[in-house]
Structure formats: structure tokens, C-alpha cells
């Protein structure tokens with residue numbers, strides 16, 4: 001995000017990036033997994049972690065996770081939506097845009113170098129950057145889903161209705177609308193996780209970006225890939241659960257490392 005990160009990429013990580021680029025060129029299938037570290041440079045605060053002087057507080061330091069639990073949605077949908085509106089403002093403010101890491105991943109896909117993009121993020125920025133083969137493991141806050149009939153629609157107009165006082169917002173069928181994300185107390189959608197597992201098992205290179213790889217079940221995916229013989233590359237500012245095991249362990253900001261990787265593929 002700043003000059004130091006770019007220097008890191010060109011220095012200690014530079015040689016590793018060009019070798020990784022060669023592996024990606026030779027690979028039949030490449031899969032990427034992204035976490036909060038890819039969203040933070042767009043101005044979205046991380047959900048977990050330590051408070052720091054130079055960044056926003058983690059979301060769960062300023063909002064109570066219990067307010068966003070499935071039980072709360074069922075018991076008090078009006079209060080849930082009031083808190084959800086406040087959470088949305090904390091997360092996205094007046095709007096957020098994809099950053100250089102999102103753009104680089106979209107570029108990799110459009111050049112045929114990335115088959116599937118798995119993400120733990122719910123901000124919808126990969127799709128906004130133009131990535132098409134995206135598996136949103138925890139759903140997306142860009143959409144709402146009717147809790148009764150299952151129909152889905154864009155979230156923005158629904159949040160407008162909530163702002164205007166419709167709490168909870170309801171579907172034409174009378175059901176309560178829900179953000180199309182996995183709430184605490186809800187299971188990950190089977191279909192998304194099945195697709196993710198299959199992609200991890202079949203890939204030759206697994207690139208994990210901006211995730212501590214500590215939160216299950218997404219944390220299982222690098223292991224599935226590595227056990228199936230894939231090269232494991234990790235790009236993260238800090239040490240991860242897989243740092244000891246990864247073939248490439250790049251301590252770098254994703255907005256510096258991924259554009260550098262794309263540039264290395266050109267060379």
C-alpha cells in the first residue's frame with residue numbers, strides 16, 4: 001500500500017515472485033483464496049485482529065458479533081436490521097472500490113492464468129473488479145435473500161428501504177429479507193464449499209492472499225491443495241498458519257505483490 005511494501009516486493013520477495021510466476025505459467029490450474037487483507041487496502045476494516053494506530057479498528061472491537069447471529073435475526077429482525085445498517089456504514093462508508101489486488105486477480109483470470117477465485121470476503125469487490133469465476137464462501141453483502149422463498153436481489157435498494165424505516169425489509173412473498181451472507185450460527189453453503197474443495201484438490205498452484213488462514217473451514221483449503229500435490233504460495237503481511245509449510249511465503253501487501261506477479265508473468 002505504501003513505498004515500503006513495493007520495496008519489499010522488489011527486494012527479498014522479488015526472486016520468489018518470478019519463480020512463482022514461472023510455476024503459474026506452467027500450471028494447468030491455478031486457484032486463489034483471498035481474505036480480509038485484500039479488502040483492507042480498499043478502506044474496509046478487518047473483522048478480527050489487533051487494533052493499530054495506522055488503521056481502522058477491527059469491526060468486532062466496535063460492533064458486537066452477537067448482534068449479527070442467526071438467533072438475533074430470528075428473534076429480533078427489526079433490531080438486527082438496525083444494527084446491520086450501522087455495520088454496513090462501518091464497513092463500506094459511502095462506498096468502496098476494488099484496489100490493485102482485486103484488479104490483478106481479475107487480470108490473471110482474463111489472461112487464462114487463474115481458474116477459480118475463492119474468497120472469504122463478502123464485500124463483492126472481486127466481482128466489481130471483473131472476476132467471473134468467484135466462489136464467495138461466506139456469501140456476499142451485495143445481495144439479499146428472502147428467508148422464506150429464497151429469491152435474491154441487490155442489497156443497495158433494500159438498505160435504502162431500511163434507512164427509510166422499513167425494518168425488517170420484506171419480500172413480495174411476505175418473508176423477511178436477509179443479507180446473503182453466512183451469519184454466525186449458520187452453516188457455510190454446501191455448494192460453495194464443495195466447489196472450493198474440488199478446485200483446491202484439482203489445482204497445481206494454490207495462491208492464498210491476505211488471509212491468516214486461521215479461520216475454518218476456509219483454512220482447510222490450502223491443506224487440501226497441498227495434500228493433492230499443489231504448490232502452495234502465501235501472500236500476507238504477517239505470518240500465517242501455513243507459513244512453515246508453504247512453498248512460497250511472501251510477507252507483502254497484496255496490492256504490491258499481486259501487480260508485481262502479473263508484471264512478472266508478462267516478462
Ligand code: ZN
Pocket residue numbers: 146147148149150151171172173174175
Ligand atoms: Zn420471498
